[in-house]
Amino acid sequence: MLEKGKISPRQAGELLFMTIFATVILFVPSIMAEKAGHDAWLAAFAGALAGLPSLGVVVWLGRRYPGQTIFQYCEIILGRLFGKLAGLAYVWFFLHWGAVVVREYGDFLSAAFMPATPLSVFNFSLVLLAAWAVVAGLEAIARMNEFIIFLVVTSLLAILALSVPNWELSFLQPVLAEGLGPVLRGALVSAGWHAEIATMAVLLPYLTRPQHAFTSGAAAVLASGLILTLGVVAAISVFGPDLVAVFKFALHYFVHTINIADFLTRFEAVVMAAWVAGVFIKTAVIYYCAALGLGQVLGLAEYRPVVLPLGVIMGTLSVTLFANVSELASFLSNVWPAYSITLFTLGLPLLLLAGSLLRGRAESNGQKENLNE
Amino acid sequence: MSKYLLLFLAAVLLLLTGCWSRIEVDKLAIVRCLAIDYLPEASEPYLVTLSVARPAAIPVGDGAGGGGSTATQVFSGTGTSLDLALNNAALSMPRHAYFTHNEVVLIGEEAAKRGLQATVDLVMRFHQLRLTNFLLLVPGIAHDVLLASGRLEAALPQEILGLLERARLSSESDPLEIYHILRQAVTEGQEAHLAVLRLAPPPEQALPEIAAEKQPAGQGAQGGGAGQGAEVAPPPEVLSVNGTAVFRDEMLAGFLAxxxxxxxxxxxxxxxxxxxxxxxxxxxxxxxxxxxxxxxxxxxxxxxxxxxxxxxxxxxxxxxxxxxxxxxxxxxxxxxxxxxxxxxxxxxxxxxxxxxxxxxxxxxxxxxxxxxxxxxxxxxxxxxxxxxxxxxxxxxxxxxxxxxxxxxxxxxxxxxxx
Amino acid sequence: MNAFSAIVKKLIKLLPAAGNAKGPEKPLQNNRNSRAEDRRPDSSDLDRRLELVRERLGESGDLVTRVFTSGNGRVRLALLYIDGMVDRKLLSDNVLRPIQDDNPLLRHYKELRPNNALTLIEALVTNVSETATAPDLTQALRRVLSGDTALLVDGEERILILGTRFWAMRAVTEPETESAVRGPREGFTETLRVNTSLLRRRIRHEKLRLETMRIGRRTGTDIILAYIADLVNPRVLAEARQRIAAIDTDAILESGYIEEFIEDSPWSVFPQIEHTERVDKAAAAILEGRLVIMTDNTPIALIVPTFFFQFLQAAEDYYERFFIGIALRMLRLFVMNVALILPAAYVAVITFHQEMLPTPLLLSIAAAREGVPVPAVAEALLMEATFEVLREAGVRLPKTVGQAVSIVGGLVVGDAAIRAGLVSPSMVIIVATTAISTFAIPAFSASISLRLLRFPLIFLAGMMGLYGVIIGLLAILIHLASLQSFGVPYLTPLAHGTARDALKTFARPPWSLATWRPKVLDTPDRRRQAGNMRYRPKPPEERELTHEETGDKDAGKR
Structure with a gap:
């Protein structure tokens, strides 16, 4: 076992919540407002529900191969060669995903807070910090997250509550005026993010009670979907859908507008702090999955030696992957959902599921034949 | 082992990190009010005027400070585009122009006639300007407003903010924050409007009878204070917030009383x-x-x-x-x-x-x-x-x-x- | 293990006497095996043994050997003790007198001989409440060095040990480092026996165990593991025993030595073991299912396992009304954050994120900083360092001089620095607030760690603003999350354990609701008390009516 620690299903749920939520709240409202207009909030929730099938598939697989991560059982299902290849593909996915997250992080910080500071400073400091957390192990990350999740969720809910005086709910009307089309387009974006719940495929064997994996994962998806919906409702009712669609970081501007008695105001930096902590957890989880996966695919006794090399790759990728902000934005809204869903968060798990079923039938047939003999 | 390597890397990264975005607070020119004008005849038609706080004028501690006269100072710059003008205005200051505490953006009548697009884009794109700034229209030249002096408040921006606060209760004007204006403007089937900030003679002198009656007496009274009184100073103009500027398709279309x-x-x-x-x-x-x-x-x-x-x-x-x-x-x-x-x-x-x-x-x-x-x-x-x-x-x-x-x-x- | 010690014994026997000086290979605190010369044929010879004693202890002025005879000169006896550590009156009245030849009782048993002397004398000295027999000189000497008296009988190998310990000790006084307005005034003292008695007085339960160990090769310090047998988590107990037993060092002069030897991560700035001087606090910890480690010669006892947030609790929280307890804990939580973050956040805000300040505040800070020659980071580091110097100077000096230091340092220098424009008044406010905040944390060991971490945070704030502060805080969090104290995560209950535990940590519950012991401690017996014991007034019909209600006017006269 590369990981000796165990986390409780609640901790796993919280980790996954953060893994989904940290970037969702910053980037997704704008993208969805762009695609679904004033119905973006419907799209947000519908998309979150779309995370459930993805979760179902990986939990089913995890139950079928107890104590094994997706990197391990895909070798059983697909055979040694293809299994290793699929495992490596997953490692790449986590690496790529991590790099994208780190890039989003750096872009936001340098655009909104410290324009004079180079992107790579933000990116590499985050990767380094995450590397330390990954070395500290899954248990430590889970523990940190219990603290950070409290910070992130309470600060977010507080912001939403404080913004209520600025709300203009009529911006949400008319509901479904343009039909279901835009809503579905928006939902795909939300779904692309919420399908990231498939990360459960890596964490599941380390749960103290793996039978609760689905419940905790579903709770994470629904909580994220719910808060996102609330966030989208708030953003649209403060700015109107047309304005939200042009914002790069709706949350940032959203915080700008809060002013309670000239006293509770100007706390973007506090929100930034909570958000940095959230993205740190997200990066740490993804990074951890990549490192653990590589360790398992390569059959190492310890995943810690691969942490730093992976970090260097992730950090470098995060800087070089996109030439500018617009590339990142178009990647996030057009490529990412389809790419992650069809290939990794739903596609490959479904393939594994099918393979496992076929193999299972073959094996049970084989057993029957054995009996017959 | 990797732990120490990480620590070492972290230390190196830290030392490499300069202090890019660092500006000491005493090196800041805290802009409190921004005025945008368009002068059609000029070669550099855009005129940006900044009203900047002078911290040195604020008394500290036992009153040892306060070694200045005015609480704000006005800087302006011109340019062929809004940003150039802003840049030139900022360059004329000995400190870093700092806009996060800007609370009022004034737009002159001429500039408003040419449309709000450029102003709005500047405000939204620039991370230092907040969407909670008030956007007001000034009939005539906005720059002149910033040269006025506050009547109750030492600093003019403070005076304007106070007037806006009052105006919100009066129903004779509708001062809005930029994001309110924006969300109104971008919504299909609705046009934008701005509150009007004007510089006008005080009401008692606006009436011709009173002005005529007061003029000789005022001259006599002023004789001691203003020196020779050879030239009659025009009555000091005061700021007021009332009325509304109506826009159509981001262009100024007219005024409401x-x-x-x-x-x-x-x-x-x-x-x-x-x-x-x-x-x-x-x-x-x-x-x-x-x-x-x-x-x-x-x-x-x-x-x-x-x-x-x-x-x-x-x-x-x-x-x-x-x-x-x-x-x-x-x-x-x-x-x-x-x-x-x-x-x-x-x-x-x-x-x-x-x-x-x-x-x-x-x-x-x-x-x-x-x-x-x-x-x-x-x-x-x-x-x-x-x-x-x-x-x-x-x-x-x-x-x-x-x-x-x-x-x-x-x-x-x-x-x-x- | 037994086989191993047997081999060691054999090896030791083979070695010449000089070999005994080569101690380091064998753990001394467990040294139940005896020295080679103890086993020699003449090991019952009195003179030979006294010579040995002199050889081993040297010419120490406080070593007293009193040789005398009894039983009509048939038996030669020697008393061996350290002057100043024994009760001389007890010795002369109750030991020497009964064995004197003219003692009628002794004359009654005329047959006092070398072979029965030991048992006979042990029976005679009934006034000495504690006696024992040591099989050989080494063990006897160990008891002698602890203040007991050894009675050697010529021709008898075993040695009678008389419990005569008595020395000057500090009285039980109020704990100085942890004072409380309400609560017991007794603190631990330097004498282990007194401390155990203080503990016993509070927990009169048969399951209270005071397990004694002796560590320190040269100091031979007594360590007591105090716990309640059916409350303590056996895993933690075994772990503690094993860690303490593994200590192999010359000296244990203070419990701090032990703390560092047994804590999980010695390379951490955070204290992972709580210590206390308060008897009630130690007793409470034991009753919660924790383990208290008491060390001889120090009033400071250790409590394991420890969670970080324990450092924010004071014993008094549980004695005052619970609302006050809750408020105080919230306050301390806040204050802890202030002590850690405030100066760094201030530096970050005024050099990077001026947008966070309300405009009037920014303007007055800007006005205050006009003309200050150093950047805000340097100003903060300088002021914080100055404060640390002042504090340190105040702590080490006699109290009377300490006041002068604080006047000169705080008032004169501070005021002059502001007037001269070297530092801004706002920075002085920040540093002073931080300083006061650090003092409001009940545990000195925790507050000093936070104080230390403040400096790198200020540095980070100066480099990268709030972002740097957050990075620093996250790094601290990673560290905290990876720490454990005896197998329990250090951040418990915040990052581990139940919501109920978390609530109890940050808001002390009213006693009537404190039914359960903390779950994370995993005690065999979780229940602390009967559930829901709150007093409820009886319904009116059950209640005895008062005089007013019955209208019985004569009631008062009767």
């Missing part, structure tokens, strides 16, 4: 405090002052046989502020009568405003938006020519005003025993 602004607020259902006077129903020739406390409007689109019309139902609450006659106005019947009179008067204001807006083809109330929300198909059919539709829109205004209170008197105090 203070009273018309109240009509707009009534139509939009955002009326705040206000005062109006109606004729006394019992004593002809005398008037009663009524206050508006709060109000609400409901706008409903009606589509009957392909004819679009709107129904505006306004409900108001208020009280009696004063009366000139000796009659007892505090009976339920009289209150109802007064309410009707008030409703009539305000309906007139609203109709007047609507007529002005229709002339300008600027739907700042958002009838189009309301139609779009209630009946998307109907709006879609009209969307392309909404301004024209709005111009000829039939709007039925129904006002209901309730007089709830009569102040601390049950009826007036008769100074002549009857």
């Amino acid at each position: 203070p009273r018309e602004t109240r009509g707009y607020l009534l139509l939009a259902g955002r009326i705040r405090r206000g005062v109006l006077s109606v004729p006394d129903p019992l004593a002809p020739g005398k008037s009663v002052s009524l206050g508006i406390l709060r109000g609400n409007s409901k706008i409903t689109p009606r589509l009957e046989a392909g004819r679009l019309s709107f129904l505006v139902e306004t409900e108001l609450e208020g009280d009696i502020l004063s009366q000139e006659s000796l009659e007892n106005l505090s009976t339920p019947e009289m209150l109802e009568k007064l309410g009707t009179a008030k409703a009539e008067a305000l309906k007139e204001e609203m109709t007047q405003t609507l007529r002005r807006l229709q002339e300008m083809e600027a739907d700042i109330v958002g009838f189009g938006t309301i139609l779009r929300r209630r009946n998307p198909q109907a709006f879609q059919a009209l969307a392309g020519r909404w301004p024209q539709v709005f111009r000829n829109l039939e709007v039925d205004i129904q006002v209901q005003a309730h007089i709830r209170r009569t102040g601390l008197l049950s009826r007036t105090v008769p100074l002549q025993p009857q």
Whole structure:
């Protein structure tokens, strides 16, 4: 076992919540407002529900191969060669995903807070910090997250509550005026993010009670979907859908507008702090999955030696992957959902599921034949 | 082992990290007010003026500080584009221009005529400017406003903010934060409007009779203070926030007077405090002052046989502020009568405003938006020519005003025993 | 293990006497095996043994050997003790007198001989409440060095040990480092026996165990593991025993030595073991299912396992009304954050994120900083360092001089620095607030760690603003999350354990609701008390009516 620690299903749920939520709240409202207009909030929730099938598939697989991560059982299902290849593909996915997250992080910080500071400073400091957390192990990350999740969720809910005086709910009307089309387009974006719940495929064997994996994962998806919906409702009712669609970081501007008695105001930096902590957890989880996966695919006794090399790759990728902000934005809204869903968060798990079923039938047939003999 | 390597890397990264975004607070020029003008004749037509706080003028501790005269200082720059002008203005300062504490953006009349697009883009793109800035229109040159001095507040921006705060309660002006204006402007079927900040002679000197009467006496009084008095100084102009600038397709289309602004607020259902006077129903020739406390409007689109019309139902609450006659106005019947009179008067204001807006083809109330929300198909059919539709829109205004209170008197105090 | 010690014994026997000096290979604190010369044929010879004693202890002025005879000169005896550590009166009245020849009782048993002397004398000295027999000289000497008296009988190998310990000790006084307005005034003292008695007095339960160990090769310090047998988590107990037993060092002069030897991560700035001087606090910890480690010669006892947030709790929280307890804990939580973050956040805000300040505040800070020659980071580091110097100077100096330091340092230098424009008044406010905040944390060991971490945070703030502060805080969090104290995560209950535990940590519950012991401690017996014991007034019909209610006017006269 590369990981000796165990986390409780609640901790796993919280980790996954953060893994989904940290970037969702910053980037997704704008993208969805762009695609679904004033119905973006419907799209947000519908998309979150779309995370459930993805979760179902990986939990089913995890139950079928107890104590094994997706990197391990895909070798059983697909055979040694293809299994290793699929495992490596997953490692790449986590690496790529991590790099994208780190890039989003750096872009936001340098655009909104410290324009004079180079992107790579933000990116590499985050990767380094995450590397330390990954070395500290899954248990430590889970523990940190219990603290950070409290910070992130309470600060977010507080912001939403404080913004209520600025709300203009009529911006949400008319509901479904343009039909279901835009809503579905928006939902795909939300779904692309919420399908990231498939990360459960890596964490599941380390749960103290793996039978609760689905419940905790579903709770994470629904909580994220719910808060996102609330966030989208708030953003649209403060700015109107047309304005939200042009914002790069709706949350940032959203915080700008809060002013309670000239006293509770100007706390973007506090929100930034909570958000940095959230993205740190997200990066740490993804990074951890990549490192653990590589360790398992390569059959190492310890995943810690691969942490730093992976970090260097992730950090470098995060800087070089996109030439500018617009590339990142178009990647996030057009490529990412389809790419992650069809290939990794739903596609490959479904393939594994099918393979496992076929193999299972073959094996049970084989057993029957054995009996017959 | 990797732990130490990590620590080492972290240390190296830290040392490599410069202090890119670091600016000491005493190296900042804290911009509090920003004015944008367009001078059509100039070679560099854009003029940006910044009103910057002077911390040195603020006394610290035992009053050892305060070694300056003015709390703000004005810097300006010109350029062929807005950003160039802003840049030039910033370059003329000995410190880093810092805009996060900017609270008011003024836009001159000429610049507004050329459209809000450039201003809005600048404000939104620039991370230091906040969306909670007030955007105000200045008739004439905005730069001149920043040269005025505060009457109660030491710093001019503070004075402007105070005026805005008051204006919010007066119903004669509708100062809005940039994001409010933006969300109104980008919404389909609605136009933007800005509050107007003007520099004008004080009301007592605006009246020609008073000015004429005061001039010689004032000269005599000034003789000691202002020296020779050979040249008569023009009366100091004062700032006031009232009236509304109406935009159509981001261009300045016209102005609403203070009273018309109240009509707009009534139509939009955002009326705040206000005062109006109606004729006394019992004593002809005398008037009663009524206050508006709060109000609400409901706008409903009606589509009957392909004819679009709107129904505006306004409900108001208020009280009696004063009366000139000796009659007892505090009976339920009289209150109802007064309410009707008030409703009539305000309906007139609203109709007047609507007529002005229709002339300008600027739907700042958002009838189009309301139609779009209630009946998307109907709006879609009209969307392309909404301004024209709005111009000829039939709007039925129904006002209901309730007089709830009569102040601390049950009826007036008769100074002549009857 | 037994086989191993047997081999060691054999090896030792083979070695010449000089070999005994080569101690380091064998753990001394467990040294139940005896020295080679003890086993020699003449090991019952009195003179030979006294010579040995002199050889081993040297010419120490406080070593007293009193040789005398008894039983009509048939038996030669020697008393061996350290002067100053024994009760001399007890010795002369109750030991020497009974064995004197003219003692009628002794004369009654005329047959006092070398072979029965030991048992006979042990029976005679009934006034000495504690006696024992040591099989050989080494063990006897160990008891002698602890203050007991050894009685050697010529021709008898075993040695009688008389419990005569008595020395000057500090009285039980109020704990100085942890004072409380309400609560017991007794603190631990330097004498282990007194401390155990203080503990016993509070927990009169048969399951209270005071397990004694002796560590320190040269100091031979007594360590007591105090716990309640059916409350403590056996895993933690075994772990503690094993860690303490593994200590192999010359000296244990203070419990701090032990703390560092047994804590999980010695390379952490955070204290992972709580210590206390308060008897009630130690007793409470034991009753919660924790383990208290008491060390001889120090009033400071250790409590394991420890969670970080324990450092924010004071014993008094549980004695005052619970609302006050809750408020105080919230306050301390806040204050802890202030002590850690405030100066760094201030530096970050005024050099990077001026947008966070309300405009009037920014303007007055800007006005205050006009003309200050150093950047804000340097100003903060300088001021914080100055404060640390002042504090340190105040702590080490006699109290009377300490006041002068604070006057000169705080008032004169501070005021002059502001007037001269070297530092800004706002920075002085920040540093002073931080300083006061650090003092409001009940545990000195925790507050000093936070104080230390403040400096790198200020540095980070100066480099990268709030972002740097957050990075620093996250790094601290990673560290905290990876720490454990005896197998329990250090951040418990915040990052581990139940919501109920978390609530109890941050808001002390009213006693009537404190039914359960903390779950994370995993005690065999979780229940602390009967559930829901709150007093409820009886319904009126059950209640005895008062005089007013019955209208019995004569009631008072009767």
